Amino acid sequence: MSSTDDGRKVNLFEPDIGQIEKDAVLSVLDSGWLAMGARCKQFEEEFAQYLGVKYAVALSSCTSALHIAYLLADVGPGDEVIVPSLTFVATANAVAYCGGKAVFADIVSDSDWTISAEAIEASITKKTKAICVMHYGGYSCDMDAIERVAQAHGIPIIEDACHGLGGSIASGKMIGSVGQTACFSFYSNKAITTGEGGMLVTNDAALAQRARLLRAHGMTNTTYDRVKGAMGYDVTELGYNYRLDEIRSAIGLAQMSRLPVALTMRKRLAAHYAKRLAQIAGVSLPNHGARGTPAHYVLPVIVDEEYDRDRARLAMHELGVQTSIHYEPVHSFGHYAKAGWSLPLTENVASRTMSLPLYPSLEEDAVDIICDRLASVLPGCKK
Structure with a gap:
């Protein structure tokens, strides 16, 4: 440790929760209505307005949003959906919920970990029903190239935007406003959190109406x-x-009010990390194609081939810094x-990446401490 290191422990993330969320929860409890209702509708409206889309449907998780998104794309038994492998498992699992098969496509390169348009096109078959992209780390996929491929084959795009809230693609459009549908997560470590929760967005009125039916047992009228x-x-x-209940919807509304400042803080911290790393x-620290404005959801770094990533993570843990892997x-x-997939670029990057702490309340001096500790442990982690 450096002489300026105070020995503090640094968590991978900490939720940005305060009095406005507490007050919002209490107001729901005092209202006498806890199930999906007026606050959920308001949350949907504000979320759609923020993204510049017509419709938002609040859901219990991003996984449920993905499930419904695939159903809206008419994915069924025997159909295929092209997905990245460098993502959370729900991106693929939700395909199976519909009876379909996830077909894994490789990333662009070791400096751009988003799904490759060329790999997508090479994976298309007569059975392909949809393409799901995931904006890794809050960095936009190459949507211009991916849209060209999708349009040429008449295949809808679904955006897994769980990392992308607040970011934009190369054209300046918001991440999540481009695909037939897009899915967001409000899990506890996301840009905004409701503990558990998700949102599906679309510009198609018929799809939004069907999504509302699917989330509530297929019922034409809710309670x-x-x-x-x-x-x-x-x-x-x-x-x-x-469904998403009123308590979580109220928390989501409070979190939306924090989002602009939170994104500014994430950007500032990411820039400081870049300077130090x-x-x-x-x-x-890869720039993942440098398209649009990143959301800076996580801070993924990659170690050189000569270093043992897992030893470096263990050493950081022993020094009090929590890290993670996005993703296996x-x-x-x-x-x-058992299907024998081979994705050389994904496999190489996944064996060398680790995510460093990044959240709005993290201080810049903590970033200095994290980087100092990383610099101190890496020389001892050569293979």
Whole structure:
């Protein structure tokens, strides 16, 4: 440790929660209505307005949003959906929920970890029903190239935007405003959190209407609708219990008010990291194509081939810095590995990456301490 290191422990993330969230929760408890209702509708409206899309449908998780997005793309038994492997497993699992098959496509390069348009095109078959992109780390995929491929083959794009809230693509459009649908996560470590929760967005009125049916058992009127005067309901198709309640909706509304400042802080911290990491031999901070404005959801670095990433993570842990891996490749997990997928670029990057702490309340001097500790441990982690 350096002489300026005070020995503090640094968590990978800390949720940005304060009095406005506490007050919002109490107001719901005092209202007498806890299930999906007026606050959920307001959350949807404000979220859609922020993204510049027409419709937002609040859901219990990003996983449920992905499931519904695939259903809206008519994915069913025997169909294929092209997905990245450098993502959370839900991106692929939700395809299987529909009876479909996830087809894994490689990333662009070891400096751009988003799904490759060329790899997508090479993976298209007569069975391909949709393409799902994931804006890794809050860095936009090459949507211009991916849209050209999708349009040439008449295949819809679904955006897994769990990392991308607040970021933009090369054209300046918001991440999540481009695909047929897009899915967001409000898990506890996301840009805004409701503890658990998600949102599906679209510009298609018919898709939004069907998504609302699917999230609530296929019912044409919810309990809140009936309290407000709707008489009875029909069930028009097989639906699910994917609703977002008023408590989490209220937290989401409070979190939306924090988002602009939180994004500014993330950008400032990422810039400070970039300056410090440039001075450390053996590690680099990829720019993932430098398209649009990143959301800076996580701070993923990559160590040179000569270093043992896992030893470096253990050493950082022993010095009080929590790190993570985004991600172990989905195709390498036991459930998927039996298919024998080979994605050389994904596999190489996944074996060398680790994510450093990044969240709005992190101080710049903590970034200095993290980088000093990383610089101190790396020389001892050569293979």
